Amino acid sequence: MPHFALIDAARDDAIxxxxxxxxxxxxxxxxxxxPELARAAPYIVELRPESPFRDALQSYGWPRAWGITCHSTAERAATRRALRRNMQAMLPSGQVGLFRFYDPRVWLPFISASQGAELDPxxxxxxxxxxxxxxxxxxxxxxxxxxxxxxTTEG
Known part of the structure:
Protein backbone atom coordinates (compact mmCIF):
# COMPACT_ATOMS: atom_id res chain seq x y z
CA MET A 1 0.00 0.00 0.00
CA PRO A 2 1.55 3.34 -1.02
CA HIS A 3 2.65 5.73 1.73
CA PHE A 4 2.41 9.39 0.73
CA ALA A 5 3.52 12.65 2.30
CA LEU A 6 1.25 15.70 1.96
CA ILE A 7 3.71 18.53 2.33
CA ASP A 8 3.35 22.29 2.78
CA ALA A 9 6.33 23.69 0.87
CA ALA A 10 5.67 27.12 2.40
CA ARG A 11 6.80 25.84 5.83
CA ASP A 12 10.53 25.89 5.04
CA ASP A 13 12.67 27.16 2.15
CA ALA A 14 14.50 23.81 1.99
CA ILE A 15 11.37 21.78 1.17
CA PRO A 35 7.50 29.59 -9.97
CA GLU A 36 6.90 31.65 -6.83
CA LEU A 37 3.64 29.80 -6.08
CA ALA A 38 5.29 26.45 -6.83
CA ARG A 39 7.83 27.09 -4.04
CA ALA A 40 4.98 27.56 -1.52
CA ALA A 41 2.40 25.06 -2.80
CA PRO A 42 1.21 21.85 -1.12
CA TYR A 43 2.63 18.64 -2.62
CA ILE A 44 1.98 14.93 -2.64
CA VAL A 45 5.02 12.67 -2.81
CA GLU A 46 5.36 8.92 -2.40
CA LEU A 47 7.65 8.07 0.51
CA ARG A 48 10.05 5.47 -0.83
CA PRO A 49 12.47 3.74 1.58
CA GLU A 50 15.57 5.05 -0.24
CA SER A 51 14.25 8.59 -0.62
CA PRO A 52 16.38 11.51 0.61
CA PHE A 53 13.11 13.42 1.08
CA ARG A 54 11.80 10.70 3.42
CA ASP A 55 14.96 10.95 5.50
CA ALA A 56 14.72 14.76 5.65
CA LEU A 57 11.04 14.61 6.61
CA GLN A 58 11.66 12.12 9.40
CA SER A 59 14.76 13.72 10.87
CA TYR A 60 14.12 17.41 10.33
CA GLY A 61 10.67 18.15 8.94
CA TRP A 62 8.43 16.09 11.22
CA PRO A 63 8.99 18.16 14.38
CA ARG A 64 8.73 21.32 12.26
CA ALA A 65 5.25 20.46 10.93
CA TRP A 66 6.18 20.16 7.25
CA GLY A 67 3.04 18.11 6.66
CA ILE A 68 1.21 14.85 7.25
CA THR A 69 1.48 11.38 5.74
CA CYS A 70 -1.07 8.78 4.68
CA HIS A 71 -1.54 5.24 3.41
CA SER A 72 -3.83 4.86 0.42
CA THR A 73 -5.36 1.91 -1.38
CA ALA A 74 -4.90 3.88 -4.61
CA GLU A 75 -1.89 5.05 -6.57
CA ARG A 76 -0.65 8.65 -6.36
CA ALA A 77 -2.81 10.11 -9.16
CA ALA A 78 -6.09 8.77 -7.71
CA THR A 79 -5.08 9.74 -4.16
CA ARG A 80 -4.21 13.26 -5.35
CA ARG A 81 -7.61 13.59 -7.08
CA ALA A 82 -9.41 12.48 -3.90
CA LEU A 83 -7.47 14.95 -1.73
CA ARG A 84 -7.97 17.83 -4.17
CA ARG A 85 -11.73 17.53 -3.63
CA ASN A 86 -11.14 18.57 0.00
CA MET A 87 -9.00 21.65 -0.61
CA GLN A 88 -11.76 24.25 -0.25
CA ALA A 89 -13.67 25.24 2.86
CA MET A 90 -16.62 27.54 3.46
CA LEU A 91 -15.58 30.33 5.81
CA PRO A 92 -17.97 31.84 8.39
CA SER A 93 -18.27 34.89 6.10
CA GLY A 94 -19.65 32.67 3.34
CA GLN A 95 -16.52 32.97 1.23
CA VAL A 96 -14.66 29.90 0.02
CA GLY A 97 -11.05 29.59 1.13
CA LEU A 98 -8.13 27.21 0.81
CA PHE A 99 -8.32 24.44 3.41
CA ARG A 100 -4.76 23.73 4.50
CA PHE A 101 -5.46 20.17 5.72
CA TYR A 102 -1.86 19.17 4.91
CA ASP A 103 -0.70 21.42 7.79
CA PRO A 104 -0.78 19.22 10.91
CA ARG A 105 -1.69 22.26 13.05
CA VAL A 106 -4.89 22.53 10.98
CA TRP A 107 -5.46 18.82 10.32
CA LEU A 108 -5.47 17.52 13.90
CA PRO A 109 -8.14 19.86 15.33
CA PHE A 110 -10.28 19.43 12.21
CA ILE A 111 -10.21 15.64 12.03
CA SER A 112 -10.64 15.35 15.82
CA ALA A 113 -13.89 17.29 15.61
CA SER A 114 -15.24 15.48 12.52
CA GLN A 115 -17.84 12.72 12.82
CA GLY A 116 -19.93 10.41 10.68
CA ALA A 117 -20.35 11.40 7.05
CA GLU A 118 -17.89 14.30 7.51
CA LEU A 119 -15.15 11.66 7.57
CA ASP A 120 -16.18 9.95 4.32
CA PRO A 121 -14.19 12.13 1.90
CA THR A 152 -3.36 7.00 18.76
CA THR A 153 0.25 7.75 19.60
CA GLU A 154 2.88 5.61 17.90
CA GLY A 155 6.40 4.86 19.07
Whole structure:
Protein backbone atom coordinates (compact mmCIF):
# COMPACT_ATOMS: atom_id res chain seq x y z
CA MET A 1 0.00 0.00 0.00
CA PRO A 2 1.55 3.34 -1.02
CA HIS A 3 2.65 5.73 1.73
CA PHE A 4 2.41 9.39 0.73
CA ALA A 5 3.52 12.65 2.30
CA LEU A 6 1.25 15.70 1.96
CA ILE A 7 3.71 18.53 2.33
CA ASP A 8 3.35 22.29 2.78
CA ALA A 9 6.33 23.69 0.87
CA ALA A 10 5.67 27.12 2.40
CA ARG A 11 6.80 25.84 5.83
CA ASP A 12 10.53 25.89 5.04
CA ASP A 13 12.67 27.16 2.15
CA ALA A 14 14.50 23.81 1.99
CA ILE A 15 11.37 21.78 1.17
CA UNK A 16 10.94 22.77 -2.46
CA UNK A 17 14.55 21.98 -3.37
CA UNK A 18 14.12 18.51 -1.87
CA UNK A 19 10.76 17.93 -3.54
CA UNK A 20 11.88 18.76 -7.08
CA UNK A 21 14.38 15.90 -6.83
CA UNK A 22 11.67 13.38 -5.93
CA UNK A 23 10.24 11.32 -8.79
CA UNK A 24 6.50 11.90 -9.04
CA UNK A 25 6.28 14.74 -6.52
CA UNK A 26 3.31 16.82 -7.65
CA UNK A 27 1.54 19.89 -6.40
CA UNK A 28 -1.96 19.47 -5.06
CA UNK A 29 -2.79 22.63 -7.02
CA UNK A 30 -3.93 22.12 -10.62
CA UNK A 31 -2.17 23.32 -13.76
CA UNK A 32 1.16 24.98 -14.36
CA UNK A 33 2.18 27.06 -11.39
CA UNK A 34 3.98 30.36 -11.33
CA PRO A 35 7.50 29.59 -9.97
CA GLU A 36 6.90 31.65 -6.83
CA LEU A 37 3.64 29.80 -6.08
CA ALA A 38 5.29 26.45 -6.83
CA ARG A 39 7.83 27.09 -4.04
CA ALA A 40 4.98 27.56 -1.52
CA ALA A 41 2.40 25.06 -2.80
CA PRO A 42 1.21 21.85 -1.12
CA TYR A 43 2.63 18.64 -2.62
CA ILE A 44 1.98 14.93 -2.64
CA VAL A 45 5.02 12.67 -2.81
CA GLU A 46 5.36 8.92 -2.40
CA LEU A 47 7.65 8.07 0.51
CA ARG A 48 10.05 5.47 -0.83
CA PRO A 49 12.47 3.74 1.58
CA GLU A 50 15.57 5.05 -0.24
CA SER A 51 14.25 8.59 -0.62
CA PRO A 52 16.38 11.51 0.61
CA PHE A 53 13.11 13.42 1.08
CA ARG A 54 11.80 10.70 3.42
CA ASP A 55 14.96 10.95 5.50
CA ALA A 56 14.72 14.76 5.65
CA LEU A 57 11.04 14.61 6.61
CA GLN A 58 11.66 12.12 9.40
CA SER A 59 14.76 13.72 10.87
CA TYR A 60 14.12 17.41 10.33
CA GLY A 61 10.67 18.15 8.94
CA TRP A 62 8.43 16.09 11.22
CA PRO A 63 8.99 18.16 14.38
CA ARG A 64 8.73 21.32 12.26
CA ALA A 65 5.25 20.46 10.93
CA TRP A 66 6.18 20.16 7.25
CA GLY A 67 3.04 18.11 6.66
CA ILE A 68 1.21 14.85 7.25
CA THR A 69 1.48 11.38 5.74
CA CYS A 70 -1.07 8.78 4.68
CA HIS A 71 -1.54 5.24 3.41
CA SER A 72 -3.83 4.86 0.42
CA THR A 73 -5.36 1.91 -1.38
CA ALA A 74 -4.90 3.88 -4.61
CA GLU A 75 -1.89 5.05 -6.57
CA ARG A 76 -0.65 8.65 -6.36
CA ALA A 77 -2.81 10.11 -9.16
CA ALA A 78 -6.09 8.77 -7.71
CA THR A 79 -5.08 9.74 -4.16
CA ARG A 80 -4.21 13.26 -5.35
CA ARG A 81 -7.61 13.59 -7.08
CA ALA A 82 -9.41 12.48 -3.90
CA LEU A 83 -7.47 14.95 -1.73
CA ARG A 84 -7.97 17.83 -4.17
CA ARG A 85 -11.73 17.53 -3.63
CA ASN A 86 -11.14 18.57 0.00
CA MET A 87 -9.00 21.65 -0.61
CA GLN A 88 -11.76 24.25 -0.25
CA ALA A 89 -13.67 25.24 2.86
CA MET A 90 -16.62 27.54 3.46
CA LEU A 91 -15.58 30.33 5.81
CA PRO A 92 -17.97 31.84 8.39
CA SER A 93 -18.27 34.89 6.10
CA GLY A 94 -19.65 32.67 3.34
CA GLN A 95 -16.52 32.97 1.23
CA VAL A 96 -14.66 29.90 0.02
CA GLY A 97 -11.05 29.59 1.13
CA LEU A 98 -8.13 27.21 0.81
CA PHE A 99 -8.32 24.44 3.41
CA ARG A 100 -4.76 23.73 4.50
CA PHE A 101 -5.46 20.17 5.72
CA TYR A 102 -1.86 19.17 4.91
CA ASP A 103 -0.70 21.42 7.79
CA PRO A 104 -0.78 19.22 10.91
CA ARG A 105 -1.69 22.26 13.05
CA VAL A 106 -4.89 22.53 10.98
CA TRP A 107 -5.46 18.82 10.32
CA LEU A 108 -5.47 17.52 13.90
CA PRO A 109 -8.14 19.86 15.33
CA PHE A 110 -10.28 19.43 12.21
CA ILE A 111 -10.21 15.64 12.03
CA SER A 112 -10.64 15.35 15.82
CA ALA A 113 -13.89 17.29 15.61
CA SER A 114 -15.24 15.48 12.52
CA GLN A 115 -17.84 12.72 12.82
CA GLY A 116 -19.93 10.41 10.68
CA ALA A 117 -20.35 11.40 7.05
CA GLU A 118 -17.89 14.30 7.51
CA LEU A 119 -15.15 11.66 7.57
CA ASP A 120 -16.18 9.95 4.32
CA PRO A 121 -14.19 12.13 1.90
CA UNK A 122 -11.07 11.82 4.06
CA UNK A 123 -10.99 8.03 4.25
CA UNK A 124 -11.62 7.07 0.64
CA UNK A 125 -9.18 5.80 -0.65
CA UNK A 126 -7.00 6.65 2.36
CA UNK A 127 -6.91 4.20 5.25
CA UNK A 128 -4.69 6.01 7.76
CA UNK A 129 -2.99 9.34 8.33
CA UNK A 130 -0.02 10.27 10.49
CA UNK A 131 0.77 13.71 11.89
CA UNK A 132 3.23 15.12 14.40
CA UNK A 133 1.79 16.06 17.78
CA UNK A 134 1.87 19.89 17.90
CA UNK A 135 3.77 20.06 21.20
CA UNK A 136 5.71 16.84 21.69
CA UNK A 137 6.42 15.94 18.05
CA UNK A 138 5.29 12.38 18.75
CA UNK A 139 3.72 10.62 15.81
CA UNK A 140 -0.07 10.43 15.92
CA UNK A 141 -1.94 7.88 13.80
CA UNK A 142 -5.42 8.83 12.63
CA UNK A 143 -7.72 6.07 11.41
CA UNK A 144 -11.45 5.73 11.06
CA UNK A 145 -13.32 4.00 13.83
CA UNK A 146 -16.92 3.93 12.63
CA UNK A 147 -18.40 7.38 13.03
CA UNK A 148 -15.27 8.92 14.61
CA UNK A 149 -11.58 9.35 13.91
CA UNK A 150 -9.37 7.33 16.24
CA UNK A 151 -6.13 9.05 17.16
CA THR A 152 -3.36 7.00 18.76
CA THR A 153 0.25 7.75 19.60
CA GLU A 154 2.88 5.61 17.90
CA GLY A 155 6.40 4.86 19.07
Missing amino acids: YNLLIREPGAESLFAGTLD WFDPITDYWAPHPRSGATLRISRNGATARI
